[in-house]
Amino acid sequence: MSRPVTFVPPPGARAYSLRTARGEFAVVDAPVADGVEPRGVALLLPGFTGSKEDFNPLHVPLARRGYRTVAVDGRGQYESDGPESDESAYAQGELARDVLAQTEALGQPVHLLGHSLGGQISRAAVLLDHAPFRSLTLMASGPAQISESQQQRVKLLRDALEVMSMAHVWEAIQAMETPEETETAALDDGLDDRDDLRRRWLGTKPAQLIATGRQLCTEPDRIAELVALPLPFHVLSGSRDDTWPVPLLDDMAVRLSARRTVIEDAEHSPNTDQPLATARAIADFWDEGTAAGM
Numbered sequence: 001m002s003r004p005v006t007f008v009p010p011p012g013a014r015a016y017s018l019r020t021a022r023g024e025f026a027v028v029d030a031p032v033a034d035g036v037e038p039r040g041v042a043l044l045l046p047g048f049t050g051s052k053e054d055f056n057p058l059h060v061p062l063a064r065r066g067y068r069t070v071a072v073d074g075r076g077q078y079e080s081d082g083p084e085s086d087e088s089a090y091a092q093g094e095l096a097r098d099v100l101a102q103t104e105a106l107g108q109p110v111h112l113l114g115h116s117l118g119g120q121i122s123r124a125a126v127l128l129d130h131a132p133f134r135s136l137t138l139m140a141s142g143p144a145q146i147s148e149s150q151q152q153r154v155k156l157l158r159d160a161l162e163v164m165s166m167a168h169v170w171e172a173i174q175a176m177e178t179p180e181e182t183e184t185a186a187l188d189d190g191l192d193d194r195d196d197l198r199r200r201w202l203g204t205k206p207a208q209l210i211a212t213g214r215q216l217c218t219e220p221d222r223i224a225e226l227v228a229l230p231l232p233f234h235v236l237s238g239s240r241d242d243t244w245p246v247p248l249l250d251d252m253a254v255r256l257s258a259r260r261t262v263i264e265d266a267e268h269s270p271n272t273d274q275p276l277a278t279a280r281a282i283a284d285f286w287d288e289g290t291a292a293g294m
Helices: 052-064 092-106 117-128 148-163 166-176 179-203 206-218 223-227 246-256 275-291
Strands: 014-020 023-030 040-045 067-072 110-115 133-139 233-238 259-263
Touching (some): 014 092, 023 052, 023 092, 040 052, 040 117, 052 067, 067 092, 092 110, 110 275, 117 133, 117 206, 133 275, 148 166, 148 206, 166 179, 223 246, 233 246, 233 275, 259 275
Parallel strands (some): 040 067, 040 110, 110 133, 133 233
Antiparallel strands (some): 023 067
């Protein structure tokens, strides 16, 4: 489960509902820093059990590099509405079409970045229509299904959600933490942040978690389809990752002829583990594409 640094939008950023042809989506929209020449716009998609707040640590450093960044809650995630129990609403194709609608609402081609599950949805969107995108960054997101150990964890969650309320599942997750983990979380996040995490969990629709959890466990390898697209690719990850092993991500980057970045001392969420190094690597990739006229 991802853990953002803070739920408070960074200075200058604005939280609002982005109106699209497919409904409204909650976003955090951070403009380019004052006095900096604009270089582009980026749409950021969070991972499984995550939300737009996972990208809060990246907004300011990317704004200083000239990039407006728009982080979005997908359909049924946290503050974006969606059906409680209709899993078909969260089919990957539906979520990908939402991304195309979000991009259209922003009114210009965007750099697309997806974290974990967001990476799978991102690539589904560009495979539907690559024209609205300037580049694709897959952050801690692999070529196919998640690792066997993570599949087991996701299956446990899906099974629990079939018979328990979101509130009861949250309580069960907390009860499974060791005292050391609870103390560490309190020190890292503070009590307010733990309350924010609970509020995010309760705001997410159970059908969204069940449907996207199934996608994570069954996703096919679509790299050959991506290679055929005229887009620059970036594969970024931490130096340790138990969701998709780092050597698998290395190989995916080779297959994509992608830029490859490994963030040291980071795990599955380099955006929160090492935000400055992560933002620098992302902006360097986008700058390269801008210089090449992408």
